[in-house]
Amino acid sequence: MVITEPGKITQGITLLGRMESCVYIVDGGDESVMIGGGMEFIVPDILKQMEEFGIDEKKIRRLIILHSHFDHCGIIPYLKERWPWAVVTASARAKQLLSDPRVCQNIALLNQATTARAGLEEKAKELGLAFTKIDVEEEVGEGDVIECGSLTLEVIEVPGHSSCSIALYMPQEKALFASDAAGIKYKDYIFSAGNSNFDLYEKSLQKMARYDVDVVMGEHYGASVDEDARSFLPNSIEAAKKMRAMLEESYRRSGDVNKSTEEITEMFIKEAPDYFLPREVVGMVVGMMVKNIARAIDSR
Numbered sequence: 001m002v003i004t005e006p007g008k009i010t011q012g013i014t015l016l017g018r019m020e021s022c023v024y025i026v027d028g029g030d031e032s033v034m035i036g037g038g039m040e041f042i043v044p045d046i047l048k049q050m051e052e053f054g055i056d057e058k059k060i061r062r063l064i065i066l067h068s069h070f071d072h073c074g075i076i077p078y079l080k081e082r083w084p085w086a087v088v089t090a091s092a093r094a095k096q097l098l099s100d101p102r103v104c105q106n107i108a109l110l111n112q113a114t115t116a117r118a119g120l121e122e123k124a125k126e127l128g129l130a131f132t133k134i135d136v137e138e139e140v141g142e143g144d145v146i147e148c149g150s151l152t153l154e155v156i157e158v159p160g161h162s163s164c165s166i167a168l169y170m171p172q173e174k175a176l177f178a179s180d181a182a183g184i185k186y187k188d189y190i191f192s193a194g195n196s197n198f199d200l201y202e203k204s205l206q207k208m209a210r211y212d213v214d215v216v217m218g219e220h221y222g223a224s225v226d227e228d229a230r231s232f233l234p235n236s237i238e239a240a241k242k243m244r245a246m247l248e249e250s251y252r253r254s255g256d257v258n259k260s261t262e263e264i265t266e267m268f269i270k271e272a273p274d275y276f277l278p279r280e281v282v283g284m285v286v287g288m289m290v291k292n293i294a295r296a297i298d299s300r
Contacts (some may be wrong), residue, residue, distance in 0.1 A: 002185065004222035008051050010173045010215060012151055015223060016049045021071060022219050023176065025055055026170070028149025033062040034086075035153075035168060035177050037073035038135055040282040041115040057083060062146070063131045064153075065090040065136070066179035067165040068097045070110035072219055077132050088137045089146070091157070093164035095136035098185065104133050109113045110248070110281070117278065139167065150220040153177075158208060160201025161193050167208060176229075180207055183236035184220050190236050192243035197289045202240050209233035247293040257294050261287040 003009055004019040014025045023036035023046065032055070038046075050057065063086050065073050080088060090098070097103050104162040115124050124130075140146065146153040146168070153168040158181040166179040176182070181204055183190040194201030216229045224232050250260040265283040 001221050001226060002224050002228055006045070007053070009223045009225065010175065010218070012170075012173060013175060013215070013217070013223075014053060014055065015217075016046045018045055019221055020043070022222060023037045023075070023178050024223075025050075025060070025080070026148055026151060027030055027055075027059070027151070028147075028151040030059070030083075031061045031149045031175050031180070031298050032056070032059045033064055034060055034079070035064045035066065035217070036179065037063070037065045037076045037221070039071050039122045040074035040078065040111045040131055041118045043075050043078055043129055044120070044123055050100060058085075059074050060086050061148075062089050062138070064146070064168070065094055065098075065114070065134070065211055065212055066167065066177065066219070067091075067162040067181070068107075069162060069180070070095040070107040071114070072093060072179060073098070073107065073134060074111040074114075074131055078127070078129055078143045078179050080134075088134060089140055090136045090138075091141060091164045091166045092266070094137045095139055097164055098134045101133075104131070113278070119290050128132045138280055156208065156211075157269075158182075159203035160197050160199070160204045161195055165196075170205065174212055175217065176178070176208060176211055176215065177217045178208060179217075179219045181205075182216065182218070182233060183217055183239060185224065185232065189271060189273075190232075190239040191268070191276055192240040193285060193289075194240065194243075194292065198240075198244060198247075198289060205233060205237045205240060208210075209237060210212070243289075244293065247290055248297065251290060257287070257290050260290045260294075264290065 005035040021038045021042045064074040084219045111131045139154045156167040158165045158167045161180045165181045214223045216232045265286045
């Protein structure tokens with residue numbers, strides 16, 4: 001089963017936001033954390049849902065960013081201002097990237113674009129939503145354990161989708177917070193997003209597949225539970241093999257990164273016409289993967 005509606009996923013995990021942009025509250029009893037940073041236009045949804053679900057904002061002690069892409073940290077500046085006591089937590093690489101004004105400017109522009117696409121510009125102005133910057137206050141890495149009341153979150157470094165990607169594993173509920181590092185499940189399709197380094201992306205999938213999971217939390221299109229969770233990583237590994245074969249075949253045939261990017265982007269848009277990202281962003285993601293594969297082929 002895949003859960004896309006906001007609400008309880010397990011006893012300690014609640015999904016908030018929208019289907020296309022999800023964040024999670026982990027409630028450990030006397031304290032909570034928010035995992036994921038979403039896109040800024042989901043802030044009104046989150047505030048309303050927290051009130052409806054009786055979530056105590058004052059218990060939220062951390063805002064954990066699993067990677068620094070624009071659609072995974074857009075709500076952080078607003079929530080940090082609202083909850084100044086909550087510590088912004090991310091990998092050392094994410095801190096480095098988010099300290100770069102050029103990266104933050106790009107994040108701001110893309111969040112503005114998705115807010116406009118959602119028709120929520122007026123609401124954003126009303127709430128004072130405007131991405132500024134993110135100061136990462138706590139760095140975490142492989143093997144670190146984040147305490148959250150009675151629950152623990154084990155940090156797993158999973159580069160490949162981005163150079164700064166981490167995942168979190170909660171052993172008490174066999175729950176894996178994978179973000180996009182495990183692929184993006186869209187209906188019956190898993191989009192392999194080895195943007196940064198496809199080799200590392202596949203290694204990270206194998207690494208996460210060793211964990212015993214009953215729940216896999218994505219930050220797009222919800223959480224997979226029970227059998228859908230247990231099959232998620234094996235299916236994602238197979239999807240990555242197919243994506244790699246497609247990328248390699250296209251580039252060998254065309255010999256041109258731009259042509260292969262256009263071809264594969266067009267195929268994906270036809271497969272998923274209502275995907276949440278606009279065509280130009282999908283093309284950018286595909287382009288990065290094609291370049292990765294092209295470099296590997298050309299270096300042989």
